[in-house]
Amino acid sequence: MGFWNNLFKFGVQNMAIDLGTANTLVYVQDQGIVLNEPSVVALETINGMKRVKAVGDDAKMMMGKTPDSIEAIRPLRDGVIADLDVAEEMIKHFIRKVNGRKSLMRYPEITICVPSGSTSVERRAIRDAASNAGASQVYLILEPMAAAIGADMPVTEPVGSMVVDIGGGTTEVAVLSLRGLAYTTSVRTGGDKMDEAIVSYVRRHHNLLIGESTAERIKKDFGVARPPEDGVGESITIKGRDLVNGVPKEITINQGHIAEALSEPIGAIVEGVRIALENTAPELAADIVDQGIVLTGGGALIGGLDEYLREETGLPVTIAEDPLSCVALGTGRAMEDPIYRGVLMTA
Ligand SMILES: Nc1ncnc2c1ncn2[C@@H]1O[C@H](COP(=O)(O)OP(=O)(O)O)[C@@H](O)[C@H]1O
Numbered sequence: 001m002g003f004w005n006n007l008f009k010f011g012v013q014n015m016a017i018d019l020g021t022a023n024t025l026v027y028v029q030d031q032g033i034v035l036n037e038p039s040v041v042a043l044e045t046i047n048g049m050k051r052v053k054a055v056g057d058d059a060k061m062m063m064g065k066t067p068d069s070i071e072a073i074r075p076l077r078d079g080v081i082a083d084l085d086v087a088e089e090m091i092k093h094f095i096r097k098v099n100g101r102k103s104l105m106r107y108p109e110i111t112i113c114v115p116s117g118s119t120s121v122e123r124r125a126i127r128d129a130a131s132n133a134g135a136s137q138v139y140l141i142l143e144p145m146a147a148a149i150g151a152d153m154p155v156t157e158p159v160g161s162m163v164v165d166i167g168g169g170t171t172e173v174a175v176l177s178l179r180g181l182a183y184t185t186s187v188r189t190g191g192d193k194m195d196e197a198i199v200s201y202v203r204r205h206h207n208l209l210i211g212e213s214t215a216e217r218i219k220k221d222f223g224v225a226r227p228p229e230d231g232v233g234e235s236i237t238i239k240g241r242d243l244v245n246g247v248p249k250e251i252t253i254n255q256g257h258i259a260e261a262l263s264e265p266i267g268a269i270v271e272g273v274r275i276a277l278e279n280t281a282p283e284l285a286a287d288i289v290d291q292g293i294v295l296t297g298g299g300a301l302i303g304g305l306d307e308y309l310r311e312e313t314g315l316p317v318t319i320a321e322d323p324l325s326c327v328a329l330g331t332g333r334a335m336e337d338p339i340y341r342g343v344l345m346t347a
């Protein structure tokens with residue numbers, strides 16, 4: 001009796017998943033976000049056979065530090081599924097982790113957000129992965145829509161608004177109105193390109209080789225969209241390997257240099273916004289003048305990017321309250337609140 005009561009009480013809890021190129025977040029109905037880990041899988045090759053060694057936080061710690069037999073990969077790196085099998089393993093791993101040992105008894109409905117530019121083959125692959133992991137029903141939601149709902153934008157009203165979601169691999173720019181995407185474009189530039197730009201700047205100017213994790217840390221702590229007012233800002237000490245004589249070495253650069261390094265990826269994002277504005281119908285464009293642009297995704301946190309976009313577009317630009325969680329929160333709300341039912345898709 002107790003068993004059935006418990007089963008009833010802890011009945012199926014539906015899940016919403018933000019399958020990001022950099023981070024995966026899982027939202028459980030009535031609980032909120034319960035998991036937030038890097039979208040990374042470490043594979044180990046033993047006797048020519050590949051096996052999952054670690055997923056998420058554990059796998060990210062191995063990035064750039066793995067022996068030859070282990071490789072850490074990001075299956076969604078550029079916004080498309082680079083490796084389907086690995087992506088599926090990752091999704092299953094996270095669902096199982098959230099579900100715990102009860103997984104065999106429960107068949108939740110799972111809502112997953114997908115990039116607006118994903119192909120039908122990719123969408124089917126994501127859906128199948130969730131089904132294989134035990135979902136009784138899978139719904140999909142487009143990423144910019146989820147981001148906008150999570151950022152409390154008026155997506156159900158007949159009012160145009162613009163969301164710019166700057167993730168690891170891609171930046172999605174979209175104009176939304178009445179539960180639909182009136183315009184959307186995906187730029188293959190995001191946080192990863194910024195990290196790469198810092199790596200190559202330091203190599204070109206200082207003959208110093210640094211890893212992407214180091215570059216990401218520098219970007220998060222000191223990254224700026226434009227040079228500081230005095231052109232210099234704060235100084236940063238960076239350790240890496242000297243390209244000339246191969247030994248570890250330390251150099252110092254400043255935020256002016258970082259802004260220079262980031263100018264190309266930042267420029268690509270600004271250009272994406274400009275193109276979206278040019279392609280927006282006049283009535284909606286008029287709304288955006290009032291509503292402004294909302295920035296979501298981790299890249300929204302680059303210092304001064306909002307100010308830069310404000311000057312470039314002449315529009316109000318705000319950063320969502322918790323940019324790294326917007327998509328997961330929005331996917332969760334779309335799953336829970338009937339007002340958003342129209343934005344969920346089954347394929
Ligand atoms: N404070 C910060 N400043 C600049 N970039 C950041 C900051 N925090 C996170 N990021 C970057 O945001 C990206 C991840 O954002 P996220 O929205 O989770 O991406 P995705 O949805 O593609 O998984 C990474 O490139 C990360 O380095």
Ligand SMILES: [Mg+2]
Pocket residue numbers: 018020021165167297327
């Ligand atoms: Mg995202």
